[in-house]
Amino acid sequence: xxxxxxxxxxxxxxxxxxxxxxxxxxxxxxxxxxxxxxxxxxxxxxxxxxxxxxxxxxxxxxxxxxxxxxxxxxxxxxxxxxxxxxxxxxxxxxxxxxxxxxxxxxxxxxxxxxxxxxxxxxxxxxxxxxxxxxxxxxxxxxxxxxxxxxxxxxx
Amino acid sequence: xxxxxxxxxxxxxxxxxxxxxxxxxxxxxxxxxxxxxxxxxxxxxxxxxxxxxxxxxxxxxxxxxxxxxxxxxxxxxxxxxxxxxxxxxxxxxxxxxxxxxxxxxx
Numbered sequence: 001x002x003x004x005x006x007x008x009x010x011x012x013x014x015x016x017x018x019x020x021x022x023x024x025x026x027x028x029x030x031x032x033x034x035x036x037x038x039x040x041x042x043x044x045x046x047x048x049x050x051x052x053x054x055x056x057x058x059x060x061x062x063x064x065x066x067x068x069x070x071x072x073x074x075x076x077x078x079x080x081x082x083x084x085x086x087x088x089x090x091x092x093x094x095x096x097x098x099x100x101x102x103x104x105x106x107x108x109x110x111x112x113x114x115x116x117x118x119x120x121x122x123x124x125x126x127x128x129x130x131x132x133x134x135x136x137x138x139x140x141x142x143x144x145x146x147x148x149x150x151x152x153x154x155x
Numbered sequence: 156x157x158x159x160x161x162x163x164x165x166x167x168x169x170x171x172x173x174x175x176x177x178x179x180x181x182x183x184x185x186x187x188x189x190x191x192x193x194x195x196x197x198x199x200x201x202x203x204x205x206x207x208x209x210x211x212x213x214x215x216x217x218x219x220x221x222x223x224x225x226x227x228x229x230x231x232x233x234x235x236x237x238x239x240x241x242x243x244x245x246x247x248x249x250x251x252x253x254x255x256x257x258x259x260x261x
Contacts, residue, residue, distance in 0.1 A: 007215055009210060125228045133232075
């Protein structure tokens with residue numbers, strides 16, 4: 001097995017159940033994940049997707065679903081520039097540690113020369129920091145959204 | 156407080172250079188991290204412990220090897236903490252910033 005490309009860890013003052021909901025419920029993801037809305041029944045083998053203003057941005061299959069402990073899905077970007085890249089894989093491990101939950105996010109099977117690889121190195125740490133703020137304070141960052149999305153909103 | 160650990164960990168050039176090395180190539184073993192460095196293996200180990208405690212480096216066991224990964228999430232949390240302050244009212248924040256900057260000039 002090759003080694004994972006990225007491993008991110010954050011400790012969040014919350015419960016594994018709330019964190020699971022934050023990772024899987026579109027009403028929640030929309031608030032901390034650059035306005036991306038998740039949709040799936042999150043059963044193993046089911047499809048999932050993330051939409052931004054109704055447009056599909058990310059899709060794949062649920063690979064592991066063990067609420068509220070472990071979630072893994074395959075990752076395919078839908079935009080023109082990344083759609084031909086290799087399917088990668090994202091895994092979330094949720095471990096309760098007293099009053100906090102240790103969230104470990106692993107992204108592997110990435111194409112190191114690809115656009116997704118560079119995007120992820122910048123994007124995940126922001127999404128995870130935003131997720132932590134959202135669950136701990138109910139506040140989120142006003143992170144600038146992609147220009148196309150802004151235009152879609154203002155129309 | 157965890158943010159203190161992050162600031163302390165970052166307040167050292169050797170530790171920042173280890174983070175730079177992981178930024179250039181993620182998932183390195185201790186031996187790989189030591190290569191070409193003017194630091195002893197012992198010093199690198201000591202710095203890695205501090206970086207791990209601050210959650211700036213995370214490790215992954217692959218067989219008998221321990222791989223080190225850069226974890227910039229706490230750095231984003233620092234940014235987020237200050238940016239959120241400004242968000243409470245952009246005008247208030249800007250006038251406060253102006254006041255602080257002008258005070259420094261006095």
